[in-house]
Amino acid sequence: MSQLDINNMKNPKRAKYWWTFTGVTIFMAVLYYVAFTETRLQAQRSIWESGPLLKRFFWDPFFMSEIHAKIPEYFGYMMETVAIAYAGTLMGAILAIPVGFLAARNVGGHFTFVGKAILNAVRAFPEILFAIIFVAAVGMGPFAGVLAISINSIGMLGKLYSEVIESIDMEIISTLKATGASKLQVLVYGVIPQVIPEFSSYALYRYEIDVRSSSVLGIVGAGGIGAPLILAANQRNFEEVGMMLFIIVLTVTVIDLISTNIRKRLV
Amino acid sequence: MVARSKKTTWWVTLPMNNTKRIPIIPLKQKIFALVVLLIVIGLYYLASIATNSSPERLINGIPHIYYFVVDDLIPPNWSYYSRVLPPLLETWNIALLSTSVAVVFCLPISFLAAGNINKKAWLYQIVRFLLNVLRTIPDMILAVMFVAMVGIGALAGVYALFFFSLGILVKLVSETVEAIDPGPLEAIRATGGNIFQIICFGAVPQILPQYVSYSLYVLEINVRASLVLGFVGAGGIGLILRQQMSLFNYGNIAMIIFITFIAVTIIDTISTSLRKRLV
Amino acid sequence: MIEFRNVSLTYPNGHQGLKNINLEIKEGEFVVIVGLSGAGKSTLIRSINQMVKPTEGELLIDGENTLKFSDRKLRKFRRNIGMIFQNYNLVKRSSVLRNVLAGRLGHTGTLRSILSLFSQADVRLALHSLERVGIAEKAYIRADQLSGGQQQRVSIARALTQQPKLILADEPVASLDPPTSHAVMKDLQRINKEDAITMVVNLHAIDLSMQYADRIIGLRNGEVVFDGPASSVSEKTFEDIYGRPIKEDDLVGDASNE
Structure with missing residues (x-):
């Protein structure tokens, strides 16, 4: 064994690190160069002058009686939003079950790739693009929103479901088969009790996300509080925007709290 | 180690002709599950009215979407x-x-x-x-x-x-x-x-x-x-x-x-x- | 009666699990299969109810060659065989009673069982099985809240509820501490004596095997290397079966607080 020369030590991985580092740096530099030269980033107003505007958003709405008078109306829109999310999530959560089973390696067998391909394609598609397509296909209104929400929920829930299914205890399945149980009995007694808590928990989690998404669907005409919000913003009625925003934040917070609470008990 | 209790429980020695029905799932759990199910369905009913999206309309909507995609979106420009x-x-x-x-x-x-x-x-x-x-x-x-x-x-x-x-x-x-x-x-x-x-x-x-x-x-x-x-x-x-x-x-x-x-x-x-x- | 005639089993990867097994197990016998891990104990026991299917030979049960059974017939045949596993294999989130009732699935119509419409006779039978292993009071508790020994008793109760002619137990006590191991083995012994249910049990521990078995079958590399009454067995026999001296690990020890 040769003695270690501590004055002449080299990190054997140094060259590789250096190449990676240089490569990443150059790549990022190009990206940022393009970003700063190709995109106009001028402000028409300085953000530091938005004090009065922020006051109109966050302060004034609480002290104007004409805004107060509109609160019930806004709550109505918010309830529509919550309803879009609920109908959409529930539909999606139910339809995600067969897709999830198909996409799970231990169930789908040779057809797993079909399920996985469907789910990947759906998830690659941003929600709002679905909303646009559905608005054009079935007309403006909450119905298009429900469709958009449910199809996107299938994408995410189907993937999560398939992971849950892949993690179940397969020994129980063969145990039940060994008692002479039929396939359907194995499903009901062996599989479903193992997956139901996670399935419901994920569906609730997705509901939290969907309440947020459905509050902006109105911007493309798919119902909910987004439509009056964008209208008020275009007319520069920022007090109204502020009040609607307050209602959204409040509702989302309450729903999150309830849902998190239920989810904690589920799993 | 769990002590093996020889004491008999409430159904005693289970005569096979006993008429008292033994539940598989205790009543309380059954009621709870039923209530949860009713709430989920009830909320869905309300939501589908509010959003005009009954399951029937969902199914009827599928051909609309299909023809929209096939006739209007395809081919892209x-x-x-x-x-x-x-x-x-x-x-x-x-x-x-x-x-x-x-x-x-x-x-x-x-x-x-x-x-x-x-x-x-x-x-x-x-x-x-x-x-x-x-x-x-x-x-x-x-x-x-x-x-x-x-x-x-x-x-x-x-x-x-x-x-x-x-x-x-x-x-x-x-x-x-x-x-x-x-x-x-x-x-x-x-x-x-x-x-x-x-x-x-x-x-x-x-x-x-x-x-x-x-x-x-x-x-x-x-x-x-x-x-x-x-x-x-x-x-x-x-x-x-x-x-x-x-x-x-x-x-x-x-x-x-x-x-x-x-x-x-x-x-x-x-x-x-x-x-x-x-x- | 179970009869192995020249049974061999080769796994798809080429590994030979069983080599030309010839055995006869009589009704009501308490047979313990011993051998090192990898010797083919599990393969042997699982080939009886075809959780793994032998590739050659004949496996006769009550005179019928079970290897020729159709799926339907196999299901019918399996419901008469109870099975107990090292890891209990309970549905952890279901109640104890539901787990035990799973033993009746083969006897209950699919639709009825999906709707949880077991007959009262079945429910009573399930509770009776639980009572026999001493945990009837846990019927409505979720299975994951029980200790390991209790969970293994639930799985024994599940097997009993099948009203089987034969119970297969694949390393039933390998995850349990010594006193609980003895208790579980005693349960199996009692069931064997009282109901005349044939028991085929895989064990690693030699002292448990000698204490509870009627007959001991030794396996090495997928072959039967010993077959004889438990009374004829000594530590020397085990050294021959294992092909090495007996170690501390091969013993469970006495039931200290029984």
């Missing part, structure tokens, strides 16, 4: 691509810049929002509260606000997505920070290190892979979010999408959707494969 690419680049730039700024700002805030680093309970609670509120605001509403503040254009989009992704990123990173091994932190504290040394030498190396991975994840989210910012005037491809929609120019819309889909898929694929290598 392929020659429209030259008008799509510049706003698409702007969309990407908005996502890249907002993510980059958020990635820088998230680090100090994450340590403030991590209970194991920030020992000042009041500060921790305030930061958490603000972040929770921030995360309830949808990205599009932030965009509306910033358009009002700095005017129409990509800058408003960058601001909006910066705040939007900051909320997500800080939550993810602070959770990682809270899960780190306290050993190295204690060791540095024991050698007399101050809070910045603890963070730099104890915490940062431990969270680095997750930090980079979450940054890429947030970039993916921001790419999707930036597609529609143009609907409210915050720059990107959403602007031409809205124009073409108001003109009912479905061939062009299909082309925008198609190119967007390709771009999103490419970015997602690269980002996902990078993230897989990291963690």
Whole structure:
């Protein structure tokens, strides 16, 4: 064994690190160069002058009686939003079950790739693009929103479901088969009790996300509080925007709290 | 070891002709399950009335959607691509810049929002509260606000997505920070290190892979979010999408959707494969 | 009666699990199969109810070659065989009673069982099985709240509820501490004596095998290397079966608090 020369030590991985580092740096530099030269980033107003505007958003709405008078109306829109999310999530959560089973390696067998391909394609598609397509296909209104929400929920829930299914205890399945149980009995007694808590928990989690998404669907005409919000913003009625925003934040917070609470008990 | 109790229980020795019905699931559980089921269905009933989306209408809607896609969207107007690419680049730039700024700002805030680093309970609670509120605001509403503040254009989009992704990123990173091994932190504290040394030498190396991975994840989210910012005037491809929609120019819309889909898929694929290598 | 005639089993990867096994197990016998891990104990026991299917030979049960059974017939045949596993294999989130009732699935119509419409006779039978292993009071508790020994008793009760002619137990006590191991083995012994149910049990521990078995079958590399009454067995026999000296690990020890 040769003695270690501590004055002449080299990190054997140094060259590789250096190449990676240089490569990443150059790549990022190009990206940022393009970003700063190709995109106009001028402000028409300085953000530091938005004090009065922020006051109109966050302060004034609480002290104007004409805004107060509109609160019930806004709550109505918010309830529509919550309803879009609920109908959409529930539909999606139910339809995600067969897709999830198909996409799970231990169930789908040779057809797993079909399920996985469907789910990947759906998830690659941003929600709002679905909303646009559905608005054009079935007309403006909450119905298009429900469709958009449910199809996107299938994408995410189907993937999560398939992971849950892949993690179940397969020994129980063969145990039940060994008692002479039929396939359907194995499903009901062996599989479903193992997956139901996670399935419901994920569906609730997705509901939290969907309440947020459905509050902006109105911007493309798919119902909910987004439509009056964008209208008020275009007319520069920022007090109204502020009040609607307050209602959204409040509702989302309450729903999150309830849902998190239920989810904690589920799993 | 469990003591084997010889004492008989309430059904005693179970004569096979006993007439008392033995339930498989206790009544209380049955009622509970029934109530839950009724609530879920009842809420769905209400929601489907409010949104005009009965299951029947859902099924009837499928042919509409099918014919819309087949007759109106197909074929896309392929020659429209030259008008799509510049706003698409702007969309990407908005996502890249907002993510980059958020990635820088998230680090100090994450340590403030991590209970194991920030020992000042009041500060921790305030930061958490603000972040929770921030995360309830949808990205599009932030965009509306910033358009009002700095005017129409990509800058408003960058601001909006910066705040939007900051909320997500800080939550993810602070959770990682809270899960780190306290050993190295204690060791540095024991050698007399101050809070910045603890963070730099104890915490940062431990969270680095997750930090980079979450940054890429947030970039993916921001790419999707930036597609529609143009609907409210915050720059990107959403602007031409809205124009073409108001003109009912479905061939062009299909082309925008198609190119967007390709771009999103490419970015997602690269980002996902990078993230897989990291963690 | 179970009869192995020249049974061999080759796994798809080429590994030979069983080599030309010839055995006869009579009704009501308490047979313990011993051998090192990898010797083919599990393969042997699982080939009886075809959780793994032998590739050659004949496996006769009551004179019928079970390897030729159709799926339907196999299901019918399996419901008469109870099975107990090292990891209990209970549905952890279901109640104890539901787990035990799973033993009646083969006897209950699919539709009825999906709607949880077991006959009262079945429910009573399930509770009776639980009573026999001493945990009837746990019927409505979720299975994951029980200790390991209790969970293994639930799985014994599940097997009993099948009203089987034969119970297969694959390393039933390998995850349990010594006193609980003895208690579980005593349960199996009692069931064997009282109901005349044939028991085929895989064990690693030699002292348990000698104490509870009527007959011991030794396996090495997928072959039967010993077959004889438990009374004829000594530590020397085990050294021959294992092909190495007996170690501390091969013993469970006495039931200290029985």
